[in-house]
Amino acid sequence: MTHRFPLRVYYEDTDMGGIVYHANYLKFIERARSAWVRDLGIDQNAMRERDGVIFAVRRIEADYLGPAKFDDSLEVETRTMQVTGARLVMEQVVMRGATRLFQALVTVVCVNEAGQPARLPANIRLQLH
Numbered sequence: 001m002t003h004r005f006p007l008r009v010y011y012e013d014t015d016m017g018g019i020v021y022h023a024n025y026l027k028f029i030e031r032a033r034s035a036w037v038r039d040l041g042i043d044q045n046a047m048r049e050r051d052g053v054i055f056a057v058r059r060i061e062a063d064y065l066g067p068a069k070f071d072d073s074l075e076v077e078t079r080t081m082q083v084t085g086a087r088l089v090m091e092q093v094v095m096r097g098a099t100r101l102f103q104a105l106v107t108v109v110c111v112n113e114a115g116q117p118a119r120l121p122a123n124i125r126l127q128l129h
Contacts, residue, residue, distance in 0.1 A: 003039060005032035005076040009068050020068040025102045026060070029092040032076035033106070040127055053118045058087065059107040066101045068094070074101070081105070083128045085119050 013024045037044060037055075048054050068074055075095045082089040087109045094102040110118040 001079065003032070003036040003078040005035050005078070007031065007074050007076065009070055009072045009074060011070055014070045018070045020072075022064060025062070025064070025094060025104075028074070028076055028094055029078075029102075029104055029106065032078050032092060033090070033108075036078045042124060042127070047121065047124075051121050052112050053110040053121065055108050056111045057106060058109045060104050061106075062102065062104040064102055066096075066099060068096060068101050072096050080128050083120070083125055085125065086110075086117065088120065088128060 007028060009020055013020050015021045034044075044055065073096070077093045077095060078090055080088065080090050087107055089105065089107050092104045092106055093100055110120050112118045
């Protein structure tokens with residue numbers, strides 16, 4: 001399953017040359033992950049309150065392939081690559097039409113209130129398989 005998240009590049013996303021500032025791609029893919037989780041019906045506030053765990057990014061492996069520019073219409077594609085009891089690995093790609101501009105392999109884990117590693121809740125693991 002691929003989740004698609006549309007977005008527009010605003011002036012605030014760019015550097016002096018009108019090119020998307022590199023760190024903003026991480027914001028774009030974060031927004032897409034949040035929308036994806038919400039669209040799956042996972043309430044992250046309830047997960048924190050009920051299960052005592054939250055999602056945390058453990059690792060991001062990113063490749064910048066081409067520039068996005070002010071006012072571009074982009075789409076972030078998110079797809080699950082691996083789900084285990086302790087982590088979720090997904091690929092996220094930022095596209096402008098058929099052109100791949102940015103890609104990342106993102107590893108997400110759960111941590112408890114003390115910041116210690118925790119298992120992904122079983123109901124979430126089942127949804128992601």
